[in-house]
Amino acid sequence: MADENIVSKTELKSRDFVPRGRKSPSPINTSLFLGMRVLDCVVQYFVLSRGFGTGIIKLLGGTVIPIPETLSIGIPLIDNLGLSGYRATLLTMLCTTAVKHIWFATCVIEEAWTVQGALGVGTYNITCNTLNNLLFLCAATSATRLSAGESLTNPFLVAGVSLFVLGIGLEWQCEIQRKAFKKDPRNKGKPFTKGLFGVVRHPNYSGYTLWRGSLGLATSGPISGFLIGSFFLWDFWARAVPALDEYCTKRYGAMWAEYKRRTPYQLVPFTL
Numbered sequence: 242m243a244d245e246n247i248v249s250k251t252e253l254k255s256r257d258f259v260p261r262g263r264k265s266p267s268p269i270n271t272s273l274f275l276g277m278r279v280l281d282c283v284v285q286y287f288v289l290s291r292g293f294g295t296g297i298i299k300l301l302g303g304t305v306i307p308i309p310e311t312l313s314i315g316i317p318l319i320d321n322l323g324l325s326g327y328r329a330t331l332l333t334m335l336c337t338t339a340v341k342h343i344w345f346a347t348c349v350i351e352e353a354w355t356v357q358g359a360l361g362v363g364t365y366n367i368t369c370n371t372l373n374n375l376l377f378l379c380a381a382t383s384a385t386r387l388s389a390g391e392s393l394t395n396p397f398l399v400a401g402v403s404l405f406v407l408g409i410g411l412e413w414q415c416e417i418q419r420k421a422f423k424k425d426p427r428n429k430g431k432p433f434t435k436g437l438f439g440v441v442r443h444p445n446y447s448g449y450t451l452w453r454g455s456l457g458l459a460t461s462g463p464i465s466g467f468l469i470g471s472f473f474l475w476d477f478w479a480r481a482v483p484a485l486d487e488y489c490t491k492r493y494g495a496m497w498a499e500y501k502r503r504t505p506y507q508l509v510p511f512t513l
Contacts, residue, residue, distance in 0.1 A: 271354050275346060275347070276363075282332070282335060282336045285332060288371055289377075290328065294374055306380050307391075335456075348420070376460050397458055401456065408448045411447065412449050431496060432497055438504070440504075442504050442506070442507050446481060474508060478513065482507050
């Protein structure tokens, strides 16, 4: 069993929102993060359904897509939302990401959340998702400009959902694999380098990038999806990966150096 080298966040030059180094409970700050993720779901519901989003588009001088027929499947909880099938699908995708983050915060992460981290990550998600849904509501950028319109057969929605399932599934599976590895006392002080982490060093970031891009595809088409995915890929490459590399280098030393040698690609196999 390797000795565990604890690295304090104050020792790191790189800065990101993720708590690192200090393993301790933080119920108040964790609850703040959970509340922010739940709030995001509520905000996005109002953006998509209650005129909040359309009001912003009109205020900025844009044209709003036509009001669609609401979904009716005989289940009051769903029917009473007053959403079209398309919008209900978008909201479901966003709520799925919130559930994933809540699971991560309560079942996986061991480090203590800070107030700044909880508010930062929560606000970041609300902002990104709101902007994405505004692109959907604006007639000039909406994926519904295709002849299929705001229907469940819209190819942008179908492709977006498919890639979303792949991306969120990839990210989730990464955390499940790593959690199982860390749970074994024999692996204390060791980095996880198997499974999906044996393909690239940060496959969870790759999954995140994919589902973020897929949301852009579903709301405003392939160009938007590509640009959003490219932005997050760049952000991870330029910010998050260097920050995590610094942390892991200090924590795991030679083991991390050997892992980098054996797994040279960070996010995309044979590319990046």
